[in-house]
Amino acid sequence: MAKETQSQTVGAKPSPVVKWLLIGLSVLFLFVMLVLPLITVIQEALRKGFAAYREAISDPDAFSALNLTLEATVFAVVINTVFGLFAAWAVTKFRFHGKKLLVTLIDLPVTVSPIIAGLIYVLTFGRQSAIYPFLEEHDLRVVYAVPGIILATVFVTFPFISRELLPVLEAQGTDEEEAAAMMGAKGFTIFRKITLPHIRWALLYGIVLCTARAMGEFGAVSVLSGHLRGQTVTLPLQVEILFGDNKYMPAFAVSSILVILAVVILIVRSIVEYIGKEKK
């Protein structure tokens, strides 16, 4: 906030033409790239009326896809929250060799193509892998089953929470925790009373981002799914399947579920951002 007001007062007064041109271009861009497609999705989904729409989204396969997407998202958020907290904590509060390497590794899923992520797990847990006999003996299926989809989702989303926490923890330093420790506070108390209040909003924001990314994941999940209908198909995969089946209206109807979920997340995000700023 402070930065923005500064640049406005310090810099020369920008010409109103440039200002409106930039605003116009941004709005036009957003409209063409975002608003128009979204309207099309909703319009196509409702093309055959609300009854047909309801029928399309209450199809058992669509329902199972929604379930699986939510399941994978919940797992991704819970696991990545725990992991993100640990990682961010370790990196900012302790000094150790290989710290830079750890931070780089955390960022890896952002740079690696999701397809590669999927293939890595196929090679690690698939029939060709060394541990497959063990998995088979214990009747555990990872790839082409729900655990594989959860793994893929966790992989592609794991930087989101730690990345939000890192700068906040970094800025905060370790002084307060050290003081608390000297006064005799135990580990978890320090975390609950000192650290958590500082990072609460960053954490929530990270969770929101992680949720959004987890629900939309396509590439890695596609490689690990096997496309077993009604069993290992998530919402984005179900949309692709329906398109291939020449069922366009249902494809858009299922897409609209994703759009609605995304809008809900956007609203939650804005609220979190707003409250977070107020608290500061």
Add this chain to the structure above:
Amino acid sequence: MKKNLLKAFALSGALLTAAVSLTGCGSSGKAAGSNHYSIVNVSYDPTRELYVAYNEAFKKHWESEHDSTVEITQSHGGSGKQALEVANGNPADVVTLALEYDVKAVEDAGLIEPGWLSEFPLDSSPYTSTIVFLVRKGNPKNILDWGDLARDDVGIITPNPKTSGGARWNHLAAWAWAQREYNNDETQVLAYIKKLYENVLVLDSGARGATNSFVENKQGDVLLAWENEAFLSLKEYPDDYEIVTPSISILAQPSVAIVDKVVDKNGTREVATEYLNYLYSEEAQRIAGQNFYRPSNEQVLAEFGDVFDLSINLVTINDFGGWDEAFAKHFADGGLFDQIYEQN
């Protein structure tokens, strides 16, 4: 501090284990003590509609003769990709793929026992198809035969022979025409095939993707397609497209097989065997015909005489020395397709 760290680690570990054990088993097979079978059919791309209809018919057939219920889970995609996934652990009880070679890939992975080709009648090929051209209504580019595909003004849609079974049949059919046209002069044949691939606009991974590129996204002037896929587009959009039958094409024989390792583990051999056997029944043959696959039963095929061009001149895979030889020459890594496509 340490204790809490450990606790949290244990918690996340437990969560993962729970996910694995909750959902890891029981998607296929026979639940203990119940009369319910669940089998998985991993198939190729254009059979989506066929197996929706057939699965319903089979369910009725099985449940009328047995004291148990059956449920079939489908998976569809490019045939080569599907075979690879089964080899990597996708739990198919049966595979119904686009060609013998892809089933062989599953056999080579140790999942299907040798000899599967003669396990069901007619080389385990309950229905056949061929390769035709789908062009826009009125055939504006006047595409009549394979030779026209090498013209500069023609844009072609065909899937990728690396991943799609249909694309391999396309490639071999074009090759067969060129061999006849150029009296087996390999240099001229190669030059023709090279020109053909130069004209390809979109190389999708599966047949259905290619159809969508041509029909929905309006790409290209001609779609090299499974006959069944071409008829299906015609049924959806009768006023927009027409089928051109080339002077020579190939008898495409999709292959079916039981995945022995999986059915033995799941206890589903009996129901899986009957599932594939019943594909040869008159009822199923008629369903195949209605979905534009050529029934292998001659009598049922005759019923669809006004649908299919039965006089079409067809070569078979045996004219290429069988799938092993054809695959090694054309589609293996570094094979003819790779060479042609890298040069482009």
